[in-house]
Amino acid sequence: MNDVHARKLEFAECLREHQAQLFGYIHSLLRNLNDADDLFQQTSLILWKKFGEYDRSRSFLSWACGVARFEIANFLRARNRQHLYFTDELNLMLIEAHEALKQDEIDRRRDALTKCTAKLRMRDRSLLEDCYRKSSSVAAIAEQQGRSPQSVHNSLRRIRRALFECIRRTLAQESRPELLA
Amino acid sequence: MNETNDVPEDLLDLFDAYVQGDLAHERLREFEKRLLCDSQARDYFVRYCRMHADLELEARARQASEHALETINESEAAVPAGRRSLMRWIVPLTAAAVLLAVSSWLIWKSIASEHEEMAWLINAQNCQWAANMGPAGDMQAGKNLRLESGLAEVCFQKGARILMEGPASLEIISANSARLRHGKLTAKVPESARGFQVVTPNGKVVDLGTEFALSVDADGVTDVYVYSGTVEAYADAAKTRNFVSLQERQGARIDVEGVVLKQAQPVPETKPFVRDIPVIVPRRMSLDFQRPIPETLCDAGGRGLGLTHRLPGTGRRLKTNDDNLFLNVAERQLELKTTNSDLNTKYKLDQGEYLGIKLTDLGFTGTEDFALMVVVPNIPALQKVGQFGLYAGIRSDHTIRGGLLSRKEPEQYRQFLVQNQGGKDAPPHFVGLSNPGDDIRLTLRREGKKYALTVENLTTGNSTILTMPQPNFLEQQRDMYVGFFGANTQSEVRRTLILKEFTATVWTKNP
Numbered sequence: 253m254n255d256v257h258a259r260k261l262e263f264a265e266c267l268r269e270h271q272a273q274l275f276g277y278i279h280s281l282l283r284n285l286n287d288a289d290d291l292f293q294q295t296s297l298i299l300w301k302k303f304g305e306y307d308r309s310r311s312f313l314s315w316a317c318g319v320a321r322f323e324i325a326n327f328l329r330a331r332n333r334q335h336l337y338f339t340d341e342l343n344l345m346l347i348e349a350h351e352a353l354k355q356d357e358i359d360r361r362r363d364a365l366t367k368c369t370a371k372l373r374m375r376d377r378s379l380l381e382d383c384y385r386k387s388s389s390v391a392a393i394a395e396q397q398g399r400s401p402q403s404v405h406n407s408l409r410r411i412r413r414a415l416f417e418c419i420r421r422t423l424a425q426e427s428r429p430e431l432l433a
Numbered sequence: 434m435n436e437t438n439d440v441p442e443d444l445l446d447l448f449d450a451y452v453q454g455d456l457a458h459e460r461l462r463e464f465e466k467r468l469l470c471d472s473q474a475r476d477y478f479v480r481y482c483r484m485h486a487d488l489e490l491e492a493r494a495r496q497a498s499e500h501a502l503e504t505i506n507e508s509e510a511a512v513p514a515g516r517r518s519l520m521r522w523i524v525p526l527t528a529a530a531v532l533l534a535v536s537s538w539l540i541w542k543s544i545a546s547e548h549e550e551m552a553w554l555i556n557a558q559n560c561q562w563a564a565n566m567g568p569a570g571d572m573q574a575g576k577n578l579r580l581e582s583g584l585a586e587v588c589f590q591k592g593a594r595i596l597m598e599g600p601a602s603l604e605i606i607s608a609n610s611a612r613l614r615h616g617k618l619t620a621k622v623p624e625s626a627r628g629f630q631v632v633t634p635n636g637k638v639v640d641l642g643t644e645f646a647l648s649v650d651a652d653g654v655t656d657v658y659v660y661s662g663t664v665e666a667y668a669d670a671a672k673t674r675n676f677v678s679l680q681e682r683q684g685a686r687i688d689v690e691g692v693v694l695k696q697a698q699p700v701p702e703t704k705p706f707v708r709d710i711p712v713i714v715p716r717r718m719s720l721d722f723q724r725p726i727p728e729t730l731c732d733a734g735g736r737g738l739g740l741t742h743r744l745p746g747t748g749r750r751l752k753t754n755d756d757n758l759f760l761n762v763a764e765r766q767l768e769l770k771t772t773n774s775d776l777n778t779k780y781k782l783d784q785g786e787y788l789g790i791k792l793t794d795l796g797f798t799g800t801e802d803f804a805l806m807v808v809v810p811n812i813p814a815l816q817k818v819g820q821f822g823l824y825a826g827i828r829s830d831h832t833i834r835g836g837l838l839s840r841k842e843p844e845q846y847r848q849f850l851v852q853n854q855g856g857k858d859a860p861p862h863f864v865g866l867s868n869p870g871d872d873i874r875l876t877l878r879r880e881g882k883k884y885a886l887t888v889e890n891l892t893t894g895n896s897t898i899l900t901m902p903q904p905n906f907l908e909q910q911r912d913m914y915v916g917f918f919g920a921n922t923q924s925e926v927r928r929t930l931i932l933k934e935f936t937a938t939v940w941t942k943n944p
Binding site for chain 2: 338370
């Protein structure tokens with residue numbers, strides 16, 4: 253009994269330590285939060301069941317992403333969306349790239365995103381709001397605003413790219429040594 | 434990752450099409466090829482996906498958490514009793530995943546519509562807010578902020594940023610205006626916020642794209658100073674002298690009489706305005722006892738230890754080349770033979786070994802946080818009340834010290850932390866047990882107005898922490914001495930302590 257308890261604690265610790273990267277990985281393959289949330293829960297339960305097989309000398313995150321990848325593949329296959337799915341080889345590389353992304357950087361990027369969003373024009377902010385927060389479809393937004401879906405797509409792309417660039421600049425500035433600035 | 438490189442345009446297009454989910458099959462394969470052969474492209478891609486996730490996470494955080502909790506409740510009801518404990522325990526995990534989502538909600542504070550929030554807090558340092566007058570909740574028109582102390586940076590919806598310095602009282606009026614009731618602020622106003630206004634008790638200041646400083650004293654008298662750009666200052670009362678336009682490095686005063694230009698001078702005269710929240714920079718000195726360091730305290734052989742000061746009031750009768758010390762360069766350690774002395778009751782302090790540095794040498798001015806760390810491997814068995822550890826203080830009878838103390842139980846140590854005023858220990862705190870032969874790391878840290886002593890037993894892997902508030906007699910004291918000590922109090926049995934890796938750090942504000 254104690255043994256099970258100790259294993260649970262260990263598992264919980266591993267999962268908590270890597271939850272951000274694992275969630276990020278799942279989300280990057282599914283690109284949809286509801287799906288990612290479901291898969292994250294599903295994957296967590298499977299990871300726990302298989303925790304006995306986990307080789308402690310390997311990275312927990314690699315192992316967890318590997319398990320998640322199977323689940324995602326099944327999930328997408330069931331939805332007949334496998335053509336949107338990367339090859340195994342690339343997936344392994346992407347897991348590595350996710351692993352290399354440290355929590356500290358994730359946090360700094362999120363902080364930068366907050367600041368960058370604040371700098372957007374009002375019109376762009378409301379478009380983001382409609383698209384992400386109210387989860388309206390691009391088609392619905394386009395109709396509402398009397399624009400073509402393509403033009404809404406273009407705006408969203410421009411905003412996301414501006415945010416990405418703004419985050420890059422913010423982090424580049426942060427990493428400059430203070431004393432030399 | 435190297436943040437200085439630009440990401441190729443066509444790659445960004447592929448990223449975006451991917452997250453949007455409208456990459457056609459052929460382009461997906463092309464995209465895949467690029468990713469396969471370019472590791473930097475993969476690094477960028479992962480980051481682009483995360484940004485998309487962060488945007489979406491908050492947007493759906495509430496929705497997702499409801500969803501997750503429902504799912505868990507359903508499966509809890511459905512599973513047999515044996516599995517319930519697991520399900521119960523899985524809840525905090527999924528909740529943690531949801532928290533991850535919620536933590537990005539700040540992003541959306543800035544996306545909220547015009548009717549909701551006019552401004553939001555973007556940076557803060559050591560802030561104390563008056564009850565119900567903090568930045569929590571909606572920063573709508575009419576929101577009052579009262580900062581008792583600390584620095585807070587608020588961004589208005591139109592883009593103006595103000596940095597309030599406590600004590601200060603401010604009301605958010607609109608997306609581009611505020612009322613400063615009293616206190617100090619500096620403002621940076623980008624082009625988008627041209628026309629940003631700060632109303633003061635006797636007038637107002639209108640900014641035309643610039644940086645300026647503003648203070649309102651207890652009588653409502655307002656001083657404004659322009660760092661760059663143009664500011665207009667208006668007075669309410671006077672028919673004449675009710676408007677001036679200020680340029681770079683000009684100042685003005687607004688009071689009940691009207692508004693007048695002041696002699697250009699840095700404002701305010703006494704204490705400078707804070708224009709940016711200062712960056713805290715640690716200044717650290719580390720000793721690894723690898724080689725003698727000239728012109729520092731010396732061991733028996735005249736080798737410099739790297740330590741520069743003894744705690745005033747201690748060690749007066751010890752020789753310049755101190756017989757109790759041996760800098761063992763080969764083993765990279767300092768060996769300290771304890772002496773019979775005690776800060777408590779001021780017993781034989783002229784032979785007391787209290788070695789360290791003066792904090793001013795690390796930029797300490799009396800208020801900064803600091804920490805000391807030392808590793809003491811293979812601790813010896815000191816006799817009753819024998820003790821060693823770290824101290825901080827201005828002289829031998831005004832200190833705080835902590836470490837390990839040997840009590841009546843043979844061969845066991847307890848952790849203690851105690852302040853000493855006027856040569857008397859009070860009130861002592863004790864906890865924990867260590868045994869001779871254990872390796873110990875001691876850390877004494879001052880944070881805010883609190884001292885914390887951490888004892889990590891490197892042999893057992895356990896650690897314990899004792900804390901106490903800063904004693905009044907050490908408040909604002911600039912001439913602080915810090916270091917370590919070893920004493921065989923109440924016994925003549927002397928032992929040798931091995932000291933490794935001494936580090937002192939002061940967290941200074943970078944001006």
